[in-house]
Amino acid sequence: MIITEKKDYKKILSSLKGHDNIYVIGCGRCATSCSTGGEEQVAEIIKKLKADGKKIIGSCVIEAPCDERLVAKFSRAEKAKIAKADALLVLGCGAGVQTVSDVIRLPTYPALESIFLGKTKTLGRFYELCVMCGDCALEETGGICPVARCSKHLLNGPCGGSHKGKCEVDQNLDCAWYLIFERLKELKQFDRVKKYQKPKDYSKVIRPRKVELR
């Protein structure tokens, strides 16, 4: 899931300067799960914006604002209201904001910060697990990614700052390599840590990436 956080409200308000008629869009998937862009958060920000003198033309939680088809459908259904708006505020990740902006062609502003791709442990507790490098080596590391979970993305073992399972960058962070060593022992695959790992192939992350199957 794409993990998002609420953007500083003052920054949102500042970005909306000069726009009085706002349409607010939420996200029914990741941002709803993160409690950053669901029905509740859309209602909450509308209340704040109204208090700050903004006119809210309408609002909608699109099932997936990152799906162009769903945004186009929404755009047709809400055409009359959108025509009256002079800006859109999207409570979704960067992909959602951009997809909406591409389809509707109005000034479109982000209400969230897109943080990472990760897991939900419990409600409100999210952890980064994948950097989408396009060169997955989880089979070598017991299913724990050192690229995403080691601050220095080290592929051949921990740095000298790893101590008692913690990371030198932040004592509250687990050392990814400690986790990998422990997991591989548990899986009886410990020999895998002894293997030299080649540098990563960064040609797989030439941006923007795309998948075009058809």
Place this chain on the structure above:
Amino acid sequence: MTFKEALKNKDFVVTAELSPPKGVDLETVLKKADLLAGRVDGVNATDNQVAVLHMSSVAFCAILKQKGLEPILQMNCRDRNALAMQADLLGAYALGIRNVLAITGDYPKKSLHHVIKPVFDIDSVQLIKMIKDMNNGIDFAGEKLAGAPSFTVGGVVNPGSEPIEQQMIKLKKKIDAGAEFIQTQITYDIDGFKKFRDLTKDMKIKFLLGILPIRSAKMAETIQNIPGVHLPKKLIERIAKASDPVKEGIEISAEIINSLKGYIDGVHFMTLNNVEVIPEILAKV
């Protein structure tokens, strides 16, 4: 004698690090360099250590070389990608630099430059391998170089990191990749270091013990907070009670080195540029 020859021929090799200035004023640091002349087998030029801005380690090594010292170029993986590393290595070799210490590099989190983008394109094991490949005339892309360098390459290890098994596996990878010497993290724990050396006794590589002479009680406190550095209480008390803590630090450093005779192939002084203490410590070992 070159550092490579010292590693080969001397029973006790001495290196010391010097940090280049933050700025272009070299006067103070070059006076310090003069103190090291004739006393050490190699001088490490640190590479933006703790992610604090300093003059380029390549440029500083070239200046040390001009002064007749034997420079050891520290190269971290934080500040350059593999292309820039190779370019700097070729340039360094052209300037007469023959030794490289490959390190991961501190994360810039606590630095004033904390907003920079850390690179970490390759890791320290891969860097050692890349340098050895360059020595064999092959670049990172597998292409032939027009003239191969011949660097003596080293790595680092933290003997105090737990579990030590993790460090051992990485150390072995560094040796397999071609590391010819190891400069250790600063060490105050004699028994801990002996245990580490017992575990590494089959590794055919020179171990230079990292020594940071303590100068004050405040410094002792800072050292205690370095992950994987065990500073025994006894030593903290000695520094706290000493009428001259700098002198006590010199005494402690000499004691550590003397206690570890037979376990080390030399020492590496990391004095935060207080190199004046080095001759005094060496006189006691």
